[in-house]
Amino acid sequence: MSSETLIAAFYVFALAAFLGYQVISRVPPLLHTPLMSATNAISGISLVGSIVLAGTGGNLVSKLLGFTAVTCATINVVGGFGITDRMLKMFKKKETAPEKKSEDEKP
């Protein structure tokens, strides 16, 4: 790996960290459970690395490691997104009694 790629990688990391902080701190506590399961599903992105490993692994050991990794990561992605959606579907605003002040803005 050349030093330019390395520096570029650190740029990406730093910017993603900054952006992540900005975006995540806006999530209301109401949605913290779905947030955790969503970010968990997103971190299932290691599926990408797993696929490359399973597809290009040189020998059986690598392939088996890759296969296991693909399986685990897929469980993470499919299960994570599935359940996040199931949770988010449940969050409803009040249909009746419109007098409630409903904006849960964080200070």
Place this chain on the structure above:
Amino acid sequence: MNATKYIIEFSYLVASILFILGLKGMSHPESARRGMHLAEFGMLMAVIGTLLHSGMSYEWIIAGLLIGSTIGAMMAVWVPMTAMPQRTALSHAFGAFAAALVGIAEYYEHGAELGQFKMTAIGFEVMLGALTTTGSLMAFAKLQGLVRGTPMTFRGQNVFNMTLLAATIGCFVYLLVVPTAAPFFYVMVGLAFLFGILLVMPIGAADMPVVMSLLNSYAGLAAAATGFALSNNVLIIAGTLDGFSGFILSVLMCRAMNRSMTNVLFGAFGSAGAAAAGDGEMGTMREVSVDDVAVQLAYANQVIFAPGYGMATAQAQHIVRELASVLEKRGVSVKYAIHPVAGRMPGHMNVLLAEANVPYSSLYELEQINHEFPSTDVAVVIGANDVVNPDARDNPNSPIAGMPILEVDRARSVVVLKRGKGKGFAGIENPLFFKPVTGMLYGDAKDSLTKLVQAVQHA
């Protein structure tokens, strides 16, 4: 770079953008679902892009994708909402294990040719991945009740754990100098797996919100390290987002308990005998009957429910909602007060109440609701204990001193639904139960609430 490579990189770029937009949607319940659909689509793009890599053989990939999707889909559909903390812990374990395996395979294939930088990345990836895997499994076992939830401690535990961690890092540093020393690599992996178990063992079930958030963070950072090892930006971005999200959550959870991260991780809080002081001269608890409570509720102007983990274990969220509906029909204003660490993971109570069809506009956070208690006729505590313990506010010697609480004791009257007369999780006596305004309604929360619903209807 040939055309395919561009397409792949482009798909990763799109995926990264969609992940960020997806998380941005999470800032409001109304945009959250659409946001997640974007993120899902992003993931699909990334996977399709990856499949375009040249020189791939697909049999193992397809097998893995099929098996993983089946298991994942089954989990998504069948896991009950009350089991959400366990499921999340298990999911962290899977994600982290995948990252660890990728790192192990990378070393196994390229061991000697890895440069120092790649070795560093793989080391982090494998260590974080391994300890998150076993740590999450341990958390899962505690939450599922497979092992007891109280802290498991032994003499010299912290010293032992620190030594273990030092040994793991020692192996890692040695590998940076001599990347070919394969035995050290595998010892490092083994030690990291072991460390994960030991890290979570001494942490009590009530501190799980912090641990879950931390493991969430580690799982993300493991994925980010994978990104560094494979020079793959989408992995770095997605992993970092997850890592930071988990980190922010764990800081929020610690703040909600007024405790430091170190105290949560190494304090073995709530272990037997740690907080035995201060009981005895508390006075007597006043037991109340269902009918008394029903009358109180039926003729109240405002009622606030303060749910805790007890509501989850009793699966009482639906019946709480039913009671609320009956009361609302009578013109009583009903609100729900949600403490950030009520339950076993961040936002646990919100999800359960949402499942029971409680509109989110009735759910209030600590700071929003505390000033309302003095004008509230009845505060109903459902299986919560430490989060409503006035000692946190009044008694500087209390083990939970300084923890922000729901000030239910300021309500005109308080009803505590509690299984028995025992102490809270942390073994701390709760003076709330002995206050003159407090009535104790013993029994299973679900049973008590069912009876209350009937009684209120006849009141």
